[in-house]
Amino acid sequence: MSLSEATPWVEKYRPKKLTEVSHQNEVVSTLQNAVSTNRLPHLLLYGPPGTGKTSVALALCKTLWHPSQYSKRVLELNASDERGISVVREKIKHFASLAVSNAPNPNARKNFFGKQDVEMKEPDEEPEDEYPNPPFKVIILDEADTVTPDAQAALRRIIEAHSKITRFILICNYVTRIIEPLASRCAKFRFQSLPPQSMLNRLKFIGEAEGVQYANADEVLGEILDKAQGDMRRAVTTLQSAHMLSGKKIIQKDDIAEMAGLPPSNVCQELMNIFQDPKSNFGTMEKAVQNCLMEGYAAQYIMKDLLNRVMVLDDKILKELHKANIAIKIAEADKCLVDSADEGLQLLMVCSLILKCFKNN
Amino acid sequence: MPLWVDKHRPKDLSQLTYHDDTTSRLKSLAEDPHSLPHLLFYGPSGAGKKTRISCLLKAIYGNGAERLRLDKRTFKTPTNRSVDVNMICSNYHIELNPGDAGIYDRFVVQEVIKEMAANKSLNAGGGIMGISASTEEDDSKKKKAVEYKIVVLMEVDKLTKQAQAALRRTMEKYSSTCRLILCCNNQSKVIDPLRSRCLGMRIAAPSHDDVCVALKNVAAKEKITLPDKLTIGIAEECSRNLRRAMLMLETSRVNAGSTVLRDNQGIHKTDWEMFILQLARDITMEQSPQKLIAAREKLYELLINCIPATLILKTLTMELIQNLDDELKYEVIEAAAFYEHRIAMGSKDIFHLEAFVAKFMTIYKKYLNDMFA
Numbered sequence: 228m229s230l231s232e233a234t235p236w237v238e239k240y241r242p243k244k245l246t247e248v249s250h251q252n253e254v255v256s257t258l259q260n261a262v263s264t265n266r267l268p269h270l271l272l273y274g275p276p277g278t279g280k281t282s283v284a285l286a287l288c289k290t291l292w293h294p295s296q297y298s299k300r301v302l303e304l305n306a307s308d309e310r311g312i313s314v315v316r317e318k319i320k321h322f323a324s325l326a327v328s329n330a331p332n333p334n335a336r337k338n339f340f341g342k343q344d345v346e347m348k349e350p351d352e353e354p355e356d357e358y359p360n361p362p363f364k365v366i367i368l369d370e371a372d373t374v375t376p377d378a379q380a381a382l383r384r385i386i387e388a389h390s391k392i393t394r395f396i397l398i399c400n401y402v403t404r405i406i407e408p409l410a411s412r413c414a415k416f417r418f419q420s421l422p423p424q425s426m427l428n429r430l431k432f433i434g435e436a437e438g439v440q441y442a443n444a445d446e447v448l449g450e451i452l453d454k455a456q457g458d459m460r461r462a463v464t465t466l467q468s469a470h471m472l473s474g475k476k477i478i479q480k481d482d483i484a485e486m487a488g489l490p491p492s493n494v495c496q497e498l499m500n501i502f503q504d505p506k507s508n509f510g511t512m513e514k515a516v517q518n519c520l521m522e523g524y525a526a527q528y529i530m531k532d533l534l535n536r537v538m539v540l541d542d543k544i545l546k547e548l549h550k551a552n553i554a555i556k557i558a559e560a561d562k563c564l565v566d567s568a569d570e571g572l573q574l575l576m577v578c579s580l581i582l583k584c585f586k587n588n
Numbered sequence: 589m590p591l592w593v594d595k596h597r598p599k600d601l602s603q604l605t606y607h608d609d610t611t612s613r614l615k616s617l618a619e620d621p622h623s624l625p626h627l628l629f630y631g632p633s634g635a636g637k638k639t640r641i642s643c644l645l646k647a648i649y650g651n652g653a654e655r656l657r658l659d660k661r662t663f664k665t666p667t668n669r670s671v672d673v674n675m676i677c678s679n680y681h682i683e684l685n686p687g688d689a690g691i692y693d694r695f696v697v698q699e700v701i702k703e704m705a706a707n708k709s710l711n712a713g714g715g716i717m718g719i720s721a722s723t724e725e726d727d728s729k730k731k732k733a734v735e736y737k738i739v740v741l742m743e744v745d746k747l748t749k750q751a752q753a754a755l756r757r758t759m760e761k762y763s764s765t766c767r768l769i770l771c772c773n774n775q776s777k778v779i780d781p782l783r784s785r786c787l788g789m790r791i792a793a794p795s796h797d798d799v800c801v802a803l804k805n806v807a808a809k810e811k812i813t814l815p816d817k818l819t820i821g822i823a824e825e826c827s828r829n830l831r832r833a834m835l836m837l838e839t840s841r842v843n844a845g846s847t848v849l850r851d852n853q854g855i856h857k858t859d860w861e862m863f864i865l866q867l868a869r870d871i872t873m874e875q876s877p878q879k880l881i882a883a884r885e886k887l888y889e890l891l892i893n894c895i896p897a898t899l900i901l902k903t904l905t906m907e908l909i910q911n912l913d914d915e916l917k918y919e920v921i922e923a924a925a926f927y928e929h930r931i932a933m934g935s936k937d938i939f940h941l942e943a944f945v946a947k948f949m950t951i952y953k954k955y956l957n958d959m960f961a
Binding site for chain 1: 589598613620631632666750756760763774777781782783784785786787790828843882901902905909921
């Protein structure tokens with residue numbers, strides 16, 4: 228993919244070397260060690276979205292091989308590719324079982340059978356010596372938690388049988404969705420949510436490179452980080468959208484919530500005011516809730532925000548027992564929403580409970 | 589003759605009447621089409637999401653985006669089943685409703701995007717455009733450099749989780765040749781990884797005033813006299829759904845039989861709403877097994893007429909709680925939320941609807957007994 232202007236910044240500023248990956252020091256140093264000693268185990272990278280799992284996997288492969296070798300050595304499969312059990316049996320098995328020629332310099336090449344090194348003949352502009360060029364191939368299974376358990380089971384033996392020539396890198400959000408026999412065959416690396424400081428540094432770097440202008444850099448970037456909650460990709464996308472939508476002019480702090488698709492804080496504040504107002508009744512609450520939904524805010528975010536606000540209230544305003552009940556109901560409603568229940572009813576249910584709790588206090 | 593909803597749909601970004609903030613954002617996006625990100629339009633139905641999408645397409649590609657044709661494509665799945673999907677295409681974009689494909693939606697989405705991504709837009713070379721009408725030439729020259737196509741996916745919230753997961757990396761990989769515009773009612777049902785890859789465009793429902801302005805505009809174009817009181821009545825009745833407001837206006841026009849509408853001519857609710865209203869009245873009047881059986885028949889009648897179960901339950905709940913004591917409202921809503929979740933999870937709607945009616949009867953009867961005992 229060419230790096231034209233159309234490229235999203237997320238792709239443009241994806242780290243190209245292992246050393247460029249910010250913050251995941253343990254993972255990076257272990258991997259670098261593995262690269263230098265040429266002992267790469269199978270890897271299982273897991274962690275929340277936007278913490279650099281795919282970036283690390285891609286960067287690792289890029290440090291191992293010369294770009295001309297890349298396509299021969301690396302098979303990238305993600306959820307957008309067909310990955311049923313038949314693909315595991317045919318495509319992956321086929322790729323995994325094909326041997327590779329390891330020929331870092333032309334002299335060594337002569338020692339091999341002619342057949343294998345035909346493809347290596349073209350002279351490369353860059354010297355290949357700079358790359359370790361280890362004698363194996365890599366299959367990256369991105370978003371591995373969406374691979375069916377059946378297909379995962381089929382992978383077990385393939386991983387072991389071909390471990391001499393093929394290394395697997397599994398990437399997923401939820402390690403629990405990977406079947407145990409598969410997970411135990413890999414070295415596991417957990418990716419942590421990025422701390423704000425290292426995200427801030429990276430955002431500042433990108434902002435400078437793209438010539439982004441802020442009304443108040445610390446405030447705007449702080450707001451972006453706050454909304455992104457440790458998801459680097461989200462932060463970068465938000466920054467790019469804010470930059471573009473402001474017509475490449477100055478970015479204001481208030482625009483950020485709208486860009487990130489989150490309800491601004493006054494929406495929930497209004498609801499809280501209604502709950503605490505002794506004069507309000509069910510009707511006024513219902514109207515406010517309908518209004519929130521009509522404005523197009525997602526019920527999930529509103530509930531999350533409400534929970535944060537309710538929990539910090541003083542015991543005199545709302546009893547602890549009520550708080551616990553509210554928290555339970557919000558958790559239930561969230562589960563229902565994930566199961567694709569109706570937003571309106573769930574939010575109304577939660578809000579009427581909160582109202583009831585305030586009235587009974 | 590087209591319905592007024594379609595006839596008077598704004599065709600250009602400058603014709604949009606409300607949400608000026610969003611409109612100006614869309615304009616600045618259209619001015620710089622190279623860096624258009626993937627977009628996610630969300631908001632309640634009848635708020636104008638689709639209208640805005642088509643306006644944006646027009647602003648990016650010029651008039652060519654309006655020349656639509658209907659394509660019926662057959663996809664063959666790996667398990668050798670064929671799936672038919674209807675798509676609306678122009679030279680520059682494809683619009684499809686992947687929900688049509690049922691459980692094969694993942695496959696359809698992948699196929700379409702990969703196919704789109706594989707072919708570069710002809711417009712980029714400018715060669716083929718010579719054949720098309722000369723009026724388009726200026727436009728195409730101006731927009732020459734836009735070298736990607738757009739895939740518009742409607743009702744993304746109806747996509748299965750697998751299909752949404754399938755979109756994630758595809759979106760990033762092919763972003764130089766293909767952009768996505770996603771459109772949904774309910775942002776909660778779109779998985780997080782997708783949301784973080786898109787620029788969200790919140791389209792709020794129009795306010796009452798916005799609806800009134802739009803109604804007046806259409807009335808003026810159709811040369812009918814629309815009294816203020818009726819306008820306000822429609823605006824209140826349409827529950828901030830502009831499409832519905834337009835349909836109501838047209839119905840009123842037909843009912844009046846002339847171009848002069850009167851204040852006192854009633855606004856007609858739809859049949860099914862009247863039906864649910866009647867049902868709500870029945871079950872608050874008497875709670876007994878006989879009434880439950882009667883209610884079942886009514887529910888069946890509604891389901892047979894293709895009213896979605898969720899909608900029935902919601903409308904029924906809203907009707908029921910209107911005349912209830914505040915104490916009871918919470919209980920009823922909790923029950924409604926509970927059974928609505930069951931509807932989403934289960935497969936047979938009637939069970940859960942009936943269960944809700946029975947539950948309501950229990951709650952209400954108990955309340956009455958406690959009061960008079």
